[in-house]
Amino acid sequence: MFGFTSDKRLELRASSAFNGAVQVHPTRASVDLAVAAIATILVGLLLQLGPVVAFGGSLLAGLAIARAVTRVGVSRIRAAGFEMLWRGEERAVTVGRGELVELEAEIRNRDTRAARYVELRAIASPNLVVSLEPASGEVPALGRLNVTVRIETPRVGRHGIHGLSLEVQGSPGLFEVPLTFANPFGIEVMPKAFGVSQRSAKGGRSRRVARDGMAGPFSGDGTDLREIRELRPGDPFKRIAWKATARRGKLMVRDFEREERDVVWLLLDASVELWAGAPGMAPLDRAIDEIAQVARYYTRRGDQVGLGILGARSLAWLPPMRGVAQLNKIQSALALQTATIDADRSDWDEADAAARALEHMRPLDPDGTGLLRSRDIDKIARRADRLRARAPFKRADPFSRNARDKSLRRYLNLYGIGSPARLEPERKHTDLQLLEALRRVRTEGPRASLTYVWSEPPDPLTRPEMSSALARQRGRGTQVRWVSMRTAESVGESSSLTGGAANEAVKLRAALAQERGERELRRLGIRVERFFARSSADSPDGASPTIL
Numbered sequence: 001m002f003g004f005t006s007d008k009r010l011e012l013r014a015s016s017a018f019n020g021a022v023q024v025h026p027t028r029a030s031v032d033l034a035v036a037a038i039a040t041i042l043v044g045l046l047l048q049l050g051p052v053v054a055f056g057g058s059l060l061a062g063l064a065i066a067r068a069v070t071r072v073g074v075s076r077i078r079a080a081g082f083e084m085l086w087r088g089e090e091r092a093v094t095v096g097r098g099e100l101v102e103l104e105a106e107i108r109n110r111d112t113r114a115a116r117y118v119e120l121r122a123i124a125s126p127n128l129v130v131s132l133e134p135a136s137g138e139v140p141a142l143g144r145l146n147v148t149v150r151i152e153t154p155r156v157g158r159h160g161i162h163g164l165s166l167e168v169q170g171s172p173g174l175f176e177v178p179l180t181f182a183n184p185f186g187i188e189v190m191p192k193a194f195g196v197s198q199r200s201a202k203g204g205r206s207r208r209v210a211r212d213g214m215a216g217p218f219s220g221d222g223t224d225l226r227e228i229r230e231l232r233p234g235d236p237f238k239r240i241a242w243k244a245t246a247r248r249g250k251l252m253v254r255d256f257e258r259e260e261r262d263v264v265w266l267l268l269d270a271s272v273e274l275w276a277g278a279p280g281m282a283p284l285d286r287a288i289d290e291i292a293q294v295a296r297y298y299t300r301r302g303d304q305v306g307l308g309i310l311g312a313r314s315l316a317w318l319p320p321m322r323g324v325a326q327l328n329k330i331q332s333a334l335a336l337q338t339a340t341i342d343a344d345r346s347d348w349d350e351a352d353a354a355a356r357a358l359e360h361m362r363p364l365d366p367d368g369t370g371l372l373r374s375r376d377i378d379k380i381a382r383r384a385d386r387l388r389a390r391a392p393f394k395r396a397d398p399f400s401r402n403a404r405d406k407s408l409r410r411y412l413n414l415y416g417i418g419s420p421a422r423l424e425p426e427r428k429h430t431d432l433q434l435l436e437a438l439r440r441v442r443t444e445g446p447r448a449s450l451t452y453v454w455s456e457p458p459d460p461l462t463r464p465e466m467s468s469a470l471a472r473q474r475g476r477g478t479q480v481r482w483v484s485m486r487t488a489e490s491v492g493e494s495s496s497l498t499g500g501a502a503n504e505a506v507k508l509r510a511a512l513a514q515e516r517g518e519r520e521l522r523r524l525g526i527r528v529e530r531f532f533a534r535s536s537a538d539s540p541d542g543a544s545p546t547i548l
Helices: 028-047 050-080 192-199 242-248 283-300 324-336 350-364 377-390 403-414 427-443 464-472 497-523
Strands: 002-004 009-013 082-087 092-096 100-109 115-124 129-133 137-139 143-152 157-169 175-190 217-230 252-259 263-269 304-310 314-321 450-455 479-484 527-529
Touching: 028 050, 050 175, 082 175, 092 192, 100 137, 100 157, 100 175, 115 129, 115 143, 137 143, 143 157, 157 324, 175 324, 175 350, 192 283, 242 252, 263 283, 263 314, 263 427, 283 304, 283 324, 283 450, 304 324, 304 427, 314 324, 314 427, 350 377, 350 403, 377 403, 427 450, 427 464, 479 497, 497 527
Parallel strands: 002 100, 092 175, 263 304, 263 450, 450 479, 479 527
Antiparallel strands: 009 082, 082 100, 100 143, 115 137, 115 157, 129 143, 157 175, 217 252, 304 314
16 A cells, blocks of 8 residues: 655645536435426416415425525635645655555635535546545535545556545535536556565665676576575575475475576567456556566566567567666556557547547636637647646657647646547557567567567467468577467456356457467467466565466
8 A cells, every 4th residue: 555645735726617617416305396396386287276386486496595505605615715635745656556545635614614515526537446535524614624535556557636526515405516626646557566676675685696797507596497406505495395305304405597698578469459358457457567577577687678569550669678777667668658648549539639638627727728619629739738737747758640639648648637549459550560579679689588479379360461470480599488468358247148148259259269379379389378477475576477
């Protein structure tokens, strides 16, 4: 859990609604009362009874008065100063995927009357799971309400909490008014291995491999057995060979060897269709965590590690290097370069991006955006450039060939506003990029000794071109290991009988395609592996991930 508390505060005055106006909504009780009043008037008219009609009319008049009183009361609260503040100096935090973020906020009421609310909601990215406490209650007169915001982080990327919204209920409880506090806070979610790296020791014994030295086999955490020998001081107990110990009557350990200065390439298929699935359950969610853990393992061994992220174009290409700085670059690229905010990976066109940016800007800058309309794309882009300084994130460079569209997408990215993935699949284009990446790994220095590929295995029925291209590259130097991305596991469950049958059919089809693809890879001499990531508690010292 990531705690975030401090005495210093960042303040931003609240705006009661996105368009700057007070919006009054009827409660269920007021709706029922209005229906009863209208029915009473109709009955009075049919029976020609004046008192009955007058009674129904008085009920409607009372509702109108209650609405006006609620509107005036809320306007008074706003004028007096109704504010929401985050506790703390920072406006953004960075955590590993799956970690719980806990923030503290204050809602201040400067009016002489208490404000009762029936619901408290967070306006946040759909890729965050947010809960608030207390969810209902009262903001005391001339006092403050402390709110605890707990955030679950199931998906990597930049996500925003754009503010809080209270449903303030006016007396006598017939109408509610939403008060929206526009105070953005950024949550940058990295792969799970990021949290493990942050908690690991830095320096000293953690630097077990020197940066310089001759290449060659030596004792260490490798995969090839060197010998079984007697236990020496300093040997880890996890290497004890218990069967050999039982036979010889003294403690024996397994000693492994590996080649120093391995050059390891990690290639990730980041096609937009692989984001399909609930946050945290999509194939890319799992693959990103797996690659980050493998990168951490080889980096801690002292090897050079490179990363390629591939879609319809090359999204990121980090040449092999060693050290913690390289690991941080890899984790950052996995979290940020796989996003779908880029113009060629997003389901939003320029008009959609302008509309989303304008919707977000209205509570932040009601005076500057009051006259803007969604069709005024040039004006929206210029206003977005002015408001970027208030964003929780400071750097963003989304891809777009249109300068105006790029400016809008930069605004969305800086405020943690995600875009849905493009509907058109990228499989054919990604396959071409993957083959080009394998060529670069073979031919560009430093030459790779081991290459991991995270992708769907090439089903020869649907991707025969990929199978043929891999066959032509067989036996050309670097050792390739293929880690299958399990698309069947991302298919959710359905409560309906028809939906459940359809989901099972999709899972079966995906499983069969994966089996055919893996069989084809083995025929081509490519090693197919299963990855089972250990938890941070299982591998705090950078132990090898389980690959079968």
